[in-house]
Amino acid sequence: MKINSIFHQDDNRLLLEKSMILKSKENPENFGSLYRIYHESIFRYIYNRIGDLDLANDITSVVFMKALLNIKKYEYRGLPFSSWLFRIAKSELNQSFRNNKKTQRTISIDKIQLGQIMEDIVIDETDNNIKQLLKSLSRLNNNQVELIEMRYFEKRSYREIGQILDITENNAKVKTFRALSKLRKHFKQRVINAKKPKGY
Amino acid sequence: MQKNQKDIKVIVNQKKLSSAEISMKQDFDAILKKFHQQKKMWKNPWFFGPVGISVLLLFYIVI
Numbered sequence: 001m002k003i004n005s006i007f008h009q010d011d012n013r014l015l016l017e018k019s020m021i022l023k024s025k026e027n028p029e030n031f032g033s034l035y036r037i038y039h040e041s042i043f044r045y046i047y048n049r050i051g052d053l054d055l056a057n058d059i060t061s062v063v064f065m066k067a068l069l070n071i072k073k074y075e076y077r078g079l080p081f082s083s084w085l086f087r088i089a090k091s092e093l094n095q096s097f098r099n100n101k102k103t104q105r106t107i108s109i110d111k112i113q114l115g116q117i118m119e120d121i122v123i124d125e126t127d128n129n130i131k132q133l134l135k136s137l138s139r140l141n142n143n144q145v146e147l148i149e150m151r152y153f154e155k156r157s158y159r160e161i162g163q164i165l166d167i168t169e170n171n172a173k174v175k176t177f178r179a180l181s182k183l184r185k186h187f188k189q190r191v192i193n194a195k196k197p198k199g200y
Numbered sequence: 201m202q203k204n205q206k207d208i209k210v211i212v213n214q215k216k217l218s219s220a221e222i223s224m225k226q227d228f229d230a231i232l233k234k235f236h237q238q239k240k241m242w243k244n245p246w247f248f249g250p251v252g253i254s255v256l257l258l259f260y261i262v263i
Contacts, residue, residue, distance in 0.1 A: 028235055032228045035228045036226065039225075040219055043225065051209070051211055057225050064231050065234055065235060068232075069235065105209070107210050107211065109213075111213060145208060
């Protein structure tokens with residue numbers, strides 16, 4: 001599977017980022033450069049999970065505001081700055097789902113992306129199977145959806161997923177496989193139920 | 201668990217936003233303005249007035 005490589009930065013870029021963080025700690029106005037680098041990826045992360053442009057814009061602003069307020073506490077550990085931002089974004093999204101009953105968790109999918117999942121859980125790519133798979137996806141819990149979303153729809157590596165979720169790379173891999181097998185189970189159940197004659 | 205399952209909505213082939221559309225939404229000045237307002241609020245002695253009085257009252261009640 002093709003993985004999005006934006007997250008994986010070389011040492012020089014990480015050092016440059018480190019100096020940007022130090023400058024932001026000295027003067028909040030310097031945070032602008034980090035804001036411009038990561039605004040798009042944080043916005044997309046939120047928008048894909050909320051499906052509402054205005055709300056995604058508001059939450060993105062809160063994420064960067066919180067990052068700016070807490071930048072002095074931020075400790076550089078050799079990880080991209082974005083993993084910290086994604087964690088703030090995840091927490092803000094959860095807060096929004098809790099506080100606003102109208103806010104609905106969404107999964108944004110391209111039909112092409114479903115092909116990889118279907119290949120991995122060994123099912124034929126028919127229209128009916130796609131329909132059943134989409135219904136099965138909405139049966140998963142938030143954590144399982146998040147893993148499948150990051151791996152298959154956002155093409156993140158297990159290393160990146162681990163850093164965003166604050167778990168090890170290996171744990172991210174294991175949890176994603178578990179989520180995938182749960183999806184396969186729901187899918188098979190749906191197919192069996194669909195074949196049952198009505199009235200049974 | 202059941203609540204989660206009901207809440208998830210699957211959107212297929214949602215309109216893709218371009219980078220230009222997203223960058224139009226960038227407003228670092230607004231964030232910086234809010235940041236300075238928040239900082240000012242913490243520095244304002246009036247903010248600590250009611251908080252300080254409440255703490256003293258609580259202390260008085262407990263003792």
